[in-house]
Amino acid sequence: RQRQMCIRDRYTIINAVFYRGEIKMIRKDLTIRYACGSYWIISTDVHLYADASYHAPVMTNETGYHIWICLKKHFSIEETAETISGLYHISYDNALQDTKEFILLLKQNGCMEGL
Numbered sequence: 001r002q003r004q005m006c007i008r009d010r011y012t013i014i015n016a017v018f019y020r021g022e023i024k025m026i027r028k029d030l031t032i033r034y035a036c037g038s039y040w041i042i043s044t045d046v047h048l049y050a051d052a053s054y055h056a057p058v059m060t061n062e063t064g065y066h067i068w069i070c071l072k073k074h075f076s077i078e079e080t081a082e083t084i085s086g087l088y089h090i091s092y093d094n095a096l097q098d099t100k101e102f103i104l105l106l107k108q109n110g111c112m113e114g115l
Contacts, residue, residue: 025113039065067102
């Protein structure tokens with residue numbers, strides 16, 4: 001069984017990812033696609049099956065999709081949260097938390113460069 005992260009661990013990772021308000025880049029070989037009612041983050045690497053660095057697909061929802069699009073456009077965390085807040089009519093603080101949690105999911109699944 002996978003160990004659940006404690007809050008301290010989560011915020012340590014979040015702080016590493018969001019150093020001085022900047023975020024690391026999403027890996028260039030990854031894209032997002034819609035299939036079977038969910039969004040999937042998948043590798044577009046043509047050497048996928050010959051390479052030992054196979055990247056398992058990561059499932060997300062529509063909110064994750066919109067955050068992904070913002071991050072791929074190099075939006076800052078704050079710009080992404082503003083976009084999500086307006087799109088879903090939620091508070092900026094809730095959108096910021098959703099954005100940070102999604103980036104943490106990306107980091108945990110090896111989707112960020114340099115982490």
